[in-house]
Amino acid sequence: MLCKPKVATDISYQTTVKHEDTPIKVDILDTSHQDECQPSCHDVYDADAFVVVYSITDTTTFKVAQDELGRIRSGTTANAPILLLGNKLDFEHVRKVPVEEAQSAAEAASCLHVEVSAAEGHTPIIEKLHGLFLDAIASLCHRGRSVKRRKSLFENVSKKLGSVFRMRSLEDSSSAAAEVNKQKMMQVFHQSANRRSV
Numbered sequence: 001m002l003c004k005p006k007v008a009t010d011i012s013y014q015t016t017v018k019h020e021d022t023p024i025k026v027d028i029l030d031t032s033h034q035d036e037c038q039p040s041c042h043d044v045y046d047a048d049a050f051v052v053v054y055s056i057t058d059t060t061t062f063k064v065a066q067d068e069l070g071r072i073r074s075g076t077t078a079n080a081p082i083l084l085l086g087n088k089l090d091f092e093h094v095r096k097v098p099v100e101e102a103q104s105a106a107e108a109a110s111c112l113h114v115e116v117s118a119a120e121g122h123t124p125i126i127e128k129l130h131g132l133f134l135d136a137i138a139s140l141c142h143r144g145r146s147v148k149r150r151k152s153l154f155e156n157v158s159k160k161l162g163s164v165f166r167m168r169s170l171e172d173s174s175s176a177a178a179e180v181n182k183q184k185m186m187q188v189f190h191q192s193a194n195r196r197s198v
């Protein structure tokens, strides 16, 4: 299950994260929402997790993000973990999307919500992405695959990046930040496992 760019402006990345000594290959597709490519031209139904990005300064991007949440939740990806990510937090003074509105959209779609500034550092974003990947893994495990199959699934966690920021390697975080990440990752993993076992 590899994410293939659908149009020239899509960008794909590959990276590796570790979960309990198991390397997990992650394919990331950063899809473009430029005029010539509406969201509908993307096949989002083969991803294991999603990051839907909007700008807190632009209500149009939030509207598109909400539509995307609906599309994801209504297809075969209905149970996939989603991170709704509000970007450009450094532009708080010209905010157009109230945080409460975004939070309730996230709640309605049963997804995580976070606001960040890609311009002011990647660590908080990377932490959230690690959590999302683990959520995807927990989701795949919960679907009752065999242990052998799970390992190969671990190598195929893929996701779709909505838009806005360019991501750098997940391995760039400092060792102190990595320890914090690890703890948060395990928290999210356990929360996710608990949620899904209810």
Ligand SMILES: Nc1nc2c(ncn2[C@@H]2O[C@H](COP(=O)(O)OP(=O)(O)OP(=O)(O)O)[C@@H](O)[C@H]2O)c(=O)[nH]1
Residues within 6 Å of the ligand: 009, 031, 032, 033, 034, 087, 088, 089, 090, 091, 116, 117, 118, 119, 120, 163, 164, 165, 166
């Ligand atoms: N101030 C600020 N600028 C940002 C932030 N994130 C992105 N930008 C800027 O916003 C502009 C658009 O960023 P892109 O990453 O190209 O946006 P995009 O939505 O992915 O664009 P497409 O791939 O064409 O859909 C660029 O000039 C970025 O430098 C942020 O957090 N703060």
